Amino acid sequence: MRWQNAVRAVAIAATLLVTGTAAQAAAPGATAPAGLTPVAQNGVLSVCGMKLCNSSGAPVQLRGMSTHGLQWYSQCVNDESLDVLAQDWQADVLRISMYIQEGGYEDDPAKFTEMVNNYVDDATERGMYAIIDWHMLDPGDPNFNLDRAKTFFTEVAQRHKDKPNVLYEIANEPSGVSWDEIKGYAEELIPVIREQDPDSVVLVGTRAWSSLGVSEDADEKEVVDNPVNADNIMYTFHFYAASHGDEYLNTLSRAADQLPMFVTEFGTQEATGDGGNDFDMAQRYLDLMAEKNISWTNWNYSDDSRSGAVFKEGTCDAGPYDQLKPAGEWVRERVR
Ligand code: IDC
Numbered sequence: 590m591r592w593q594n595a596v597r598a599v600a601i602a603a604t605l606l607v608t609g610t611a612a613q614a615a616a617p618g619a620t621a622p623a624g625l626t627p628v629a630q631n632g633v634l635s636v637c638g639m640k641l642c643n644s645s646g647a648p649v650q651l652r653g654m655s656t657h658g659l660q661w662y663s664q665c666v667n668d669e670s671l672d673v674l675a676q677d678w679q680a681d682v683l684r685i686s687m688y689i690q691e692g693g694y695e696d697d698p699a700k701f702t703e704m705v706n707n708y709v710d711d712a713t714e715r716g717m718y719a720i721i722d723w724h725m726l727d728p729g730d731p732n733f734n735l736d737r738a739k740t741f742f743t744e745v746a747q748r749h750k751d752k753p754n755v756l757y758e759i760a761n762e763p764s765g766v767s768w769d770e771i772k773g774y775a776e777e778l779i780p781v782i783r784e785q786d787p788d789s790v791v792l793v794g795t796r797a798w799s800s801l802g803v804s805e806d807a808d809e810k811e812v813v814d815n816p817v818n819a820d821n822i823m824y825t826f827h828f829y830a831a832s833h834g835d836e837y838l839n840t841l842s843r844a845a846d847q848l849p850m851f852v853t854e855f856g857t858q859e860a861t862g863d864g865g866n867d868f869d870m871a872q873r874y875l876d877l878m879a880e881k882n883i884s885w886t887n888w889n890y891s892d893d894s895r896s897g898a899v900f901k902e903g904t905c906d907a908g909p910y911d912q913l914k915p916a917g918e919w920v921r922e923r924v925r
Pocket of ligand 1: 860
């Protein structure tokens, strides 16, 4: 097996070498020069104004997929399925979704940290960006997991600080908690990450399941008026097209002119991740995100029975990874 490790090391070195020349990155949105991966093309990302920009300072829109919870569907995230995501889907980014509760990180921190680290390496080898998603969900107050988050992010940021392609998402979906509490959490945790990795982009969840407050009768103003005190950060917005209509779409549209926004989760179906697809509404969101250069990852890259899991049930038993549900067909076309 030692030669395989050697091959792997050479592959990583090659990726980094190409990335090193990313100062001459091609215009974003333009077709990538043959053979250049998204990371080789764009290098280290940073927030410039309200946008995400590449190492030459030009706005980029990343498009890709989120895994399902690693405690349930890591069998869907393997060498073969990641090759499909990188090469066939031509995804720019993989969101690595690590739940904290529900059988996730809190039960076995070492195991889940190792899993995340390996998936970051897998994305890196394929020239994709990697979002490390701290998938807190219930309880909805991110401060509940603050100590765990400090431990975890210290470890992963130390491990990946020299890579050009890692983004840190510090709170998937806060709920039942004020923006002040979320902001306080972010201002405690971000310096912990920056101490290890000073220049990576950090993504901050917003109130009410990352709806910018809309699902709890607030809106983007509370963030605009009282932003997190940190540089190089973006705020997240999540939507499920069959549940979240114009009020949500308009909020995202307004917010994107005043705040750096990243949609780290969306579905074409209901907020349960299941039910019928509303492709018309989903397309309106995609058009808006294209127009405003809002990056996105779709939920989710698994073969769960729900309509929002891209693969047909049983796909991950043995592949191949071309057995897509309707939502999978639709989103693959749009990632490409
Ligand atoms: C869903 C999963 C489902 C799981 C449930 C509770 O698909 O298997 O039982 O979470 O953990 C979100 C969340 C995301 C949800 C998804 C669909 O971030 O964890 O996944 N969703 O309901 N926000 C809005 C929708």
